[in-house]
Amino acid sequence: MSNTDLIDRIKQHLPEFSKSQRLIAEYILEHYDKAAFMTASKLGKKINVSESTVVRFANAIGFEGYPELQKSLQDLVKMKLTTIQRLELAEDYTENNNIVQFVLKSDLENIKATLDTLDIDVFNKVVDSLFNARRIYIIGLRSSMALAEFLGFYLNLILDNVRVVSYGVSDIFEQLLRVGENDVVIGIGFPRYSRRTIDALRYAKEKKAKVIAITDSNLSPLTESADCVLLAKSNIASFVDSLVAPLSLINALIVSVGLREKNIITTYFDHLEKIWDKYGVYSDKTEGAKDE
Template structure:
């Protein structure tokens, strides 16, 4: 990550002498405040440094980007794992306001799903589904904000496969919960910026045991992807201090459904039994017979 930042900043420094007066103002601002620039539109960046929006676009082109959005995304990739929650709140003020929160967040999540659909490797997805059925045992780990994703995946996969264990904080350490891990097993690690250190360590442990490792994460540059055999990339660009997990959840949903479609008869039998149990023990609210 640090090397990537240095590369981009070095490119700006190298090209600086050949830039126009207006472009130099943009370059100086980015070099000093790249964390803020990453979440500004071209128009807002132009206003901040006193140049036109078209000058900002030409600056991005001069650096080798096809447009300003590409430069902006490159800047966001550099900083998103380093931002504290307080910094996220400060930066989000430029993106989401109290008056446009609903529309702004929904539009951001729609973009995350659209981008995920374009970028995700379909063959990798199919390979991961195959692994679910080939593995002796499946361990799922997702900590902090990713806990909800791990629990969701574990809950439904257990109804299909019966050999799934969700690893998390509890009475025993994470490594103790994975003590029986072998080369015949699969570990699914779920993590997004800011990446939980324990999840990364768990995937390294899995590799040391020669288990297959799948990462559900936001980038091939993610520390989870670096420790996996297969990576399912789901975009999670933040709209504010809350991590956007909509696209990752959609990918996980697709995994569950793809696995379920291979076990249609078992799924049908399982849910028939569950419906009887749920009704007998009033797990859900059922309408009375009179209605």
């Protein structure tokens, strides 16, 4: 069931609902952004019905239980919530002022969910495609730019055909002008998804490049043009995007590529270490220590 179908289905069932179910339906239709992050118990208390009534409501519209309904609602709102709405949700979550525990626990849950749902065959297929590519383009804009730069930085140390596409003197499409059939384009995007990233992946697909999407859900608009999709959970915890699980997945991708080229990059890094040492790229850990 798609997100749009969910709303339509609730509307279609309105005449059939009991009085209590109708209260739940009306609240969800008017406040789906808040209902999506309420437990069945909390939703029931909000509109003065029992938790079991909320669960039966979920069953009545085609879900096995309330968690499935909640997940569908969350997928719907992730693309629509404004920063102000996210901030309001964060205040609701952190009623006991235990913000550190709440945020870190959310990040841990995102990593676990990412690991549980990772398709290792797709992951390995992505690694293979990077070695077969003529050129590798990486695009991630707005909050995802940090992820794109991180991936680009390390892949550039391992491979010699990597380019990070970003805002600058040249337009996004000018930087992708020569993309073609033997190239790979990696698009990184999480709610709220950058329209420019979506358009860039669509353009790359039209040029017959292999498109890889690193995003949070199969419902993400980045998947529309993708040949391969790597999913990393980024459930909303506050007005700040949670990029912990995406970064962990990207880290795994870099390590996988690096280990496959271990013999080559060992020589390369040995050469780099000599250059870094010669030109003082990194601070000596004993620098500034007082003589004894």
